[in-house]
Amino acid sequence: MFLWNLIKQDRGGQVLLALLALAIIIVPILNSLPSDHPLHIPTYMVAVMGKYLTLALLALSVDLVWGYLGILTLGHGAFFALGGYVMGMYLMRQIGDRGVYGHPELPDFMVFLNWDSLPWYWMGLDQFWFAAIMIVLVPGALAYVFGALAFRSRVSGVYLSIITQALTFALMLAFFRNEMGFGGNNGLTDFKDLLGFNLQARETRVGLFVASAIALALGYLLCRAVTQSRLGKVCVAVRDAESRSRFMGYRVENVKLWVFTLSAMIAGVAGALYVPQVGIINPNEFSPLNSIEIVVWVAVGGRATLYGAVAGAIFINYAKTWFTTELPDVWLFALGAIFILVTVLMPKGIVGLLRRKESNT
Amino acid sequence: MSQASLLNEIKDKNRVFSFMQTQASPVLNVDKQILLYLEGLSVSFDGFKAINDLNLYIRDGELRCIIGPNGAGKTTMMDIITGKTKPDTGSAWFGQTINLLELDEPAIAQAGIGRKFQKPTVFESLSVYDNLVLAMPDERKVFSLLFAKLNGEQKDRIDEVITLIGLKENHAMRAGSLSHGQKQWLEIGMLLMQKPRLLLVDEPVAGMTHQEMDRTAELLVSLSGSHSVVVVEHDMDFVRQLAGKDRTVTVLHQGSVLAEGSMDQVQNNRKVVEVYLGE
Numbered sequence: 190m191f192l193w194n195l196i197k198q199d200r201g202g203q204v205l206l207a208l209l210a211l212a213i214i215i216v217p218i219l220n221s222l223p224s225d226h227p228l229h230i231p232t233y234m235v236a237v238m239g240k241y242l243t244l245a246l247l248a249l250s251v252d253l254v255w256g257y258l259g260i261l262t263l264g265h266g267a268f269f270a271l272g273g274y275v276m277g278m279y280l281m282r283q284i285g286d287r288g289v290y291g292h293p294e295l296p297d298f299m300v301f302l303n304w305d306s307l308p309w310y311w312m313g314l315d316q317f318w319f320a321a322i323m324i325v326l327v328p329g330a331l332a333y334v335f336g337a338l339a340f341r342s343r344v345s346g347v348y349l350s351i352i353t354q355a356l357t358f359a360l361m362l363a364f365f366r367n368e369m370g371f372g373g374n375n376g377l378t379d380f381k382d383l384l385g386f387n388l389q390a391r392e393t394r395v396g397l398f399v400a401s402a403i404a405l406a407l408g409y410l411l412c413r414a415v416t417q418s419r420l421g422k423v424c425v426a427v428r429d430a431e432s433r434s435r436f437m438g439y440r441v442e443n444v445k446l447w448v449f450t451l452s453a454m455i456a457g458v459a460g461a462l463y464v465p466q467v468g469i470i471n472p473n474e475f476s477p478l479n480s481i482e483i484v485v486w487v488a489v490g491g492r493a494t495l496y497g498a499v500a501g502a503i504f505i506n507y508a509k510t511w512f513t514t515e516l517p518d519v520w521l522f523a524l525g526a527i528f529i530l531v532t533v534l535m536p537k538g539i540v541g542l543l544r545r546k547e548s549n550t
Numbered sequence: 551m552s553q554a555s556l557l558n559e560i561k562d563k564n565r566v567f568s569f570m571q572t573q574a575s576p577v578l579n580v581d582k583q584i585l586l587y588l589e590g591l592s593v594s595f596d597g598f599k600a601i602n603d604l605n606l607y608i609r610d611g612e613l614r615c616i617i618g619p620n621g622a623g624k625t626t627m628m629d630i631i632t633g634k635t636k637p638d639t640g641s642a643w644f645g646q647t648i649n650l651l652e653l654d655e656p657a658i659a660q661a662g663i664g665r666k667f668q669k670p671t672v673f674e675s676l677s678v679y680d681n682l683v684l685a686m687p688d689e690r691k692v693f694s695l696l697f698a699k700l701n702g703e704q705k706d707r708i709d710e711v712i713t714l715i716g717l718k719e720n721h722a723m724r725a726g727s728l729s730h731g732q733k734q735w736l737e738i739g740m741l742l743m744q745k746p747r748l749l750l751v752d753e754p755v756a757g758m759t760h761q762e763m764d765r766t767a768e769l770l771v772s773l774s775g776s777h778s779v780v781v782v783e784h785d786m787d788f789v790r791q792l793a794g795k796d797r798t799v800t801v802l803h804q805g806s807v808l809a810e811g812s813m814d815q816v817q818n819n820r821k822v823v824e825v826y827l828g829e
């Protein structure tokens with residue numbers, strides 16, 4: 190009942206959730222068809238689609254802070270990557286003695302570095318429940334500390350965007366270093382299994398796809414619950430007239446801080462689901478360009494609608510996959526062109542275009 | 551805080567750390583019948599003295615009009631009272647107990663000072679109704695906002711205000727698409743929802759028709775008594791209407807008080823005439 194109230198007046202959200210439910214049922218069936226069947230979906234495609242869904246969840250988290258709160262974050266890739274690294278560490282610990290060096294506990298790269306014991310921050314990550322907590326806690330804690338510093342000192346606008354870029358850039362440099370204990374520039378890879386399921390197995394891939402679809406649906410409902418609450422209205426008020434909301438007695442910095450932290454946690458979950466499906470996490474995920482790209486997805490899809498962010502993320506990433514296989518050199522130009530066309534011709538994104546069509550007819 | 555005392559705090563585990571406590575302002579006290587004290591205030595921007603040794607007292611329940619030429623410092627004075635600008639010298643007290651200079655904007659608003667801006671500012675992409683909901687003083691903490699629901703009493707209050715400001719038919723409209731005059735009304739409505747003890751109203755009738763002006767004057771007069779109201783306005787007809795025979799009018803000039811008295815006294819004051827004609 191509560192859930193239905195959330196999306197009762199939200200056509201886009203209804204469509205999105207219906208499509209996700211459909212995908213959860215149809216994709217496993219089509220994947221299990223014989224491979225010469227015309228409707229068969231190969232397993233690698235399932236993994237690619239699962240990856241898109243995690244990126245859509247990431248876009249959702251950016252829309253929550255950029256669309257509704259007006260914080261143009263250019264560092265959300267960092268929270269995504271941190272969630273991914275936590276998952277990567279869990280997956281590394283699952284390898285056990287099956288690594289190249291056969292060490293019972295240490296991941297290969299640590300043996301290679303002549304380390305003789307696990308660093309303290311790798312402790313406990315062989316337990317899934319602990320990793321699951323850290324997946325939201327680590328990005329959330331970083332966002333909280335960052336936000337407490339930035340929002341209390343009232344950094345906003347372009348300056349804030351630049352610091353978020355600096356944040357993800359600094360993390361990238363740190364994670365590139367071997368002595369940090371995160372595998373340096375090779376990152377973490379060669380994963381074997383997750384919760385005992387072989388990551389190469391068809392069933393596991395389908396399972397991860399379904400988990401991503403469920404996570405996206407839940408993430409959507411959570412963001413929707415926040416934006417529909419009075420807190421969500423305060424967010425919009427802060428976005429539109431920050432000082433006015435202060436003079437009304439709202440502690441703007443606390444509103445920003447908590448919503449930003451929540452958003453970082455969602456991004457962390459997205460990263461954690463992304464890593465087992467692509468099979469690797471390395472410091473390039475922290476690249477400042479990645480974070481800018483997420484904002485482009487949201488802008489293309491349509492800001493402050495939530496489902497627009499999902500549409501934008503899937504559309505752009507599908508285009509990216511197509512271009513990078515067919516016309517690899519053209520992709521960055523194409524992305525730039527899409528971004529410019531959208532901002533000039535359809536400031537409300539793809540979603541805005543659909544809405545206009547709807548109201549015309 | 552010294553290191554030793556911080557250490558003591560940390561050792562006592564049942565203690566809420568002082569740096570975690572939200573600053574709670576003391577209870578308002580107006581035993582001396584004065585709601586607002588501004589004494590010896592000065593503030594300069596890049597060497598230019600926008601406020602210069604300003605002294606002003608507002609009685610509890612009083613309706614005070616403040617006039618003055620452009621750049622006299624009227625808006626800057628409101629900025630100081632509401633915590634937006636910190637003065638270089640002087641003091642500002644709300645009643646006898648609340649030192650406004652120690653509080654920030656949200657704390658001052660929560661202490662009971664509401665403000666209407668010179669340029670009407672409403673939350674443009676929210677509906678008229680939601681603008682009023684947000685102005686209600688009841689919920690301000692992040693987590694209670696997440697679960698906040700309107701109760702019957704609150705709905706009644708919103709209905710009352712929305713009718714008073716004549717926007718009942720427009721309740722679902724985006725505030726951004728209201729006319730300038732309607733935005734002014736909405737902002738006044740938001741002030742009413744906030745139930746402040748002191749209302750600071752900066753140029754409320756700009757862009758209003760004569761009928762609307764009359765209604766605004768009526769409303770502001772009816773608010774005085776239970777609230778203190780400070781009105782800054784350029785429109786002399788409106789000020790005359792508000793001040794009547796016996797309310798006090800203050801003339802600001804170059805950041806300090808040039809004259810104070812009834813409308814008639816002020817208008818016949820030689821210095822005031824000079825300032826206004828010499829402009």
Ligand SMILES: Nc1ncnc2c1ncn2[C@@H]1O[C@H](COP(=O)(O)OP(=O)(O)OP(=O)(O)O)[C@@H](O)[C@H]1O
Nearest residue numbers: 595596600618619620621622623624625626627668
């Ligand atoms: N933040 C600021 N930085 C620099 N100068 C400022 C600032 N705020 C105000 N001033 C200057 O201080 C002076 C007083 O401005 P203020 O807005 O208080 O005047 P006012 O009496 O409200 O005038 P008006 O009737 O035009 O609204 C003006 O000369 C203005 O330019």
Ligand SMILES: [Mg+2]
Nearest residue numbers: 624625626668
């Ligand atoms: Mg002014």
